[in-house]
Amino acid sequence: MLLIRRFEEEAARAYAQGKIGGFLHLYIGQEAIAVGADAALHKDDYVFQTYRDHGTAIARGMTARAAMAELYGKDTGCSRGLGGSMHFFDVENNFLGGYGVVGGHVAVAAGAAFKAKYRKEDRVAVCFFGEGATNIGGFHEGASLAGLWKLPLVLICENNTYAMGTPFHRTSPSDTITSKAAGYGMAHDRFEGGDVEEVQTRIAAAAARAREGGGPTLIEIMTYRFRGHSMSDPGKYRSREELEERKKHDSVHLYRERLLKVGVAENEIKALEKSVEDEVMDAVQFAEQSEPAKTETMYNSIYAP
């Protein structure tokens, strides 16, 4: 969680200095979900995420170097510098993408789950998205087929209250996202996402059900993002008081306190913080010194039958 947090704080700084182009959507505040989910999954499982993808990719095992270089548009980045912030990809870790089209990737994830079932592989597909995405066609197409064919799919809605600047009650006719599961005959679960261990336990239960042929689960995890929707968001849709109140429940700080309470020494935590700091600063230096994305890579990446 700390690595993701510090990685993104440095990414924000580099973006403000004009070193990163395009969009940058930060995950700060939602880290417990990516980390808890990864702990619940097998290395072989497929993971899909939206454009808010850095945290999930790093939790799955992408190096800070490959992630930062991608933000900088460098050849050493996870997508050879062609994807940028919204399009991280890491085949080795079965992280099958950050996607910019809201909700469209749910149908893609259902396809991966179908493949796993068809080939009788012991794999589940996990798809993350925001609450806004559940109003989009791709979500319903994916959910419908997953429910009908009992696909090994875990749909995880990270309900961070705001779809860009629009609050949840203005985008949803129902109080919960999970009520949508009934229409597709799938199991569901809903909880607050601040406790990384609880996230792990509850996603593990859904993944186990999927592996055993019990079909998909729709999980709604209540969370909150501390930064704007993207770097260009002035955040006028919420008050400073609301933000400060939510920050009191910051899972990164709370987990530090919890470690101290269960007897982990302050020194040990400080050593961990130092190693995270070194890893992130090394990633920044690596990104700055890497070669820019190559035009040939772009040509060679075009598929033309």
Ligand SMILES: Cc1ncc(C[n+]2csc(CCOP(=O)(O)OP(=O)(O)O)c2C)c(N)n1
């Ligand atoms: C199909 C489509 N429509 C609109 C957009 C523009 N857009 C980008 S992010 C966003 C809000 C999505 O909110 P949510 O799904 O709740 O995710 P969050 O950003 O809160 O994580 C919108 C409407 C888009 N990228 N794709």
